[in-house]
Amino acid sequence: MNIIDELLWRDAINQQTDADGLRELTEGKAVSLYCGVDPTGNSMHIGHLIPFMVLRRFQLAGHRPVILIGGATGTIGDPSGRQSERSLQTLEQVQENVDALTAQMKKLFVTENDNQVRMVNNYDWTKNINVIEFLRDFGKNFSINTMLAKDVVASRLDSGISFTEFSYQILQSIDYLHLFQNEDVQLQVGGSDQWGNITSGLDLIRKKEGAEAKAFGLTIPLMLKADGTKFGKSAGGAIWLDPKQTTPYEFYQFWANSDDRDVVKYLKYFTFLSKEEIEALAEKVATEPHKREAQKTLAEEMTRFVHGEELLEQAKRITAALFSGDIRSLTADEIEEGFKEMPTFTADKETKNIVDWLVDLGIEPSKRQAREDITKGAISINGERVNELETEITAEQAIGGRFIIVRKGKKNYSLVKLG
The missing domain is CATH 1.10.240.10 (Tyrosyl-Transfer RNA Synthetase)
Structure with a gap:
């Protein structure tokens, strides 16, 4: 199956700049393509994965992926999907994030026996461009009218957009031009919100390399849950x-x-x-x-x-x-992980009657309710049901010396940390 046919079956294509041309290109040879992510934080989330999974599918089909970490664009901030200016990070923080995302990408997409994936950082080719070169060599190729019409900019005109974020699409276009000229990249992949940036890059390539330059763009559909909320x-x-x-x-x-x-x-x-x-x-x-x-x-x-x-x-x-309910099969570290989002209480190591202990912690609202729940068998400690009102809770019961797990009814868990 051609890679384009596979992506269509997976409903993973939103827009293509030239569907027939890209199909012909991918059938004829191994293609170099790229996708980028800006280091706005020290980890990606699953939403970031969507275009990179497409990149991986191209890789498995024999093509050559380039993963771009935006060490330069990350200092500016993509205005896409935002209605206010992004707070700028320090250069030191950006570099820390670059290092973290690079390690994350290598873990996911680079294997010991696979040297097809190339990792690049756009700071490497933008750091020495001075403002005169930026305006003469690149800015002259961009029409303000066209830039204003891009969805990502048009959506910000009422709330306002700085020249810094306005210029983002120029920087990303420089990326595509550089990779086209130096890494033989002919395809950029991105989310649906990147369409304007991708087409700007293609326009720059054709102005610099000629109208017949074979370069393409492909975007991934916006992913929403069935209930209409944002995925991820x-x-x-x-x-x-x-x-x-x-x-x-x-x-x-x-x-x-x-x-x-x-x-x-x-x-x-x-x-x-x-x-x-x-x-x-x-x-x-x-x-x-x-x-x-x-x-x-x-x-x-x-x-x-x-x-x-x-x-x-x-x-x-x-x-x-x-x-x-087999809580004792877990280690203390596994309990800490599994109960991270559950109600958490702190208790001292003093031995106490279970009724007093549950009420003092706030797990039960009153001694009457505590006695009723215990008598009905609704209380379990570390997976074992408690029926006796005289039961005592001791520090020796703590798993790993750290945690006691209380279950009330079938699903109401509480994590008690011994201090």
Whole structure:
């Protein structure tokens, strides 16, 4: 299957600057293409992954990806999708973010036996351009009228846009020109919000290299959840690739909790499963949705891709323990990860009667309610049901000497930290 046909089947193409020309180009030879990300933070989130998964598909089809980290554009800030000016970071912070994103990209897309992926930083070719060169060699090729008409700029005219952010599309165009001239790059891939920047780059290439220059652009559709909300967010905020910001368990759970209406789309976008495998899972969604096989597969594929086999197994172990109530099978570190977003209380190490302990912590509103719940068997400590009102809670019960887990009813967990 031609790479373009595969992307169309996966619903991964929004716009192409020349569909017939790009199809012909990709059938005839291995193509160099690029996608970029600005170092606005020290980690990507899953929304950033969308165009890079397309880049990876080109790589698997035998093409040559270039990953651009925007060490220069990151100091300016892309106005795309914003209604106010971005706060500028220090150059030192930008460089720290560049280093972090470079390491993240290498982990995801560069393997020991694969030297096809090239990593570049646009600061390398922009740092020595002085303001006169910028205006004469590049600015002269851009019409203010055309720049104002770009969606990303037009949407900011009422609220205001600085010359700094206005000039972003010129800098990104310089990137494409440089990569076209020096890295044989003929295709830029980006999100749907990058269409204006991509076409500006193509215009610059043709003004500098001639109207017949073979360069192309391709954008990915904006991804929304079935309920119309933005993809990649949870109640706790963005889903980050850095395990310190979003734990592997939380990452796994995000995908495992995908809506039936979204899961097949996510399988197409984010996994490298075959058409036959995805269609079989789609059938399971239609006929046996309660088994959630598609969601489990999606969660496993994505957690394995981003975090590796070991952390995937840890996430599955935490998930299984919370479902079964077998809390003691978890280590203290796994409990800390699995209960990160659950109600947390702090207790001293003094031995106490369970009724007093639950009320003092605030897990139960009154001693009467605590006694009632204990008598009915609604309280479990570290996965073991408590029925006796005389039960005492001791420091020795803490898992790893650190945590005691209280379950009230079937699903209401609380994490108690011993201080």
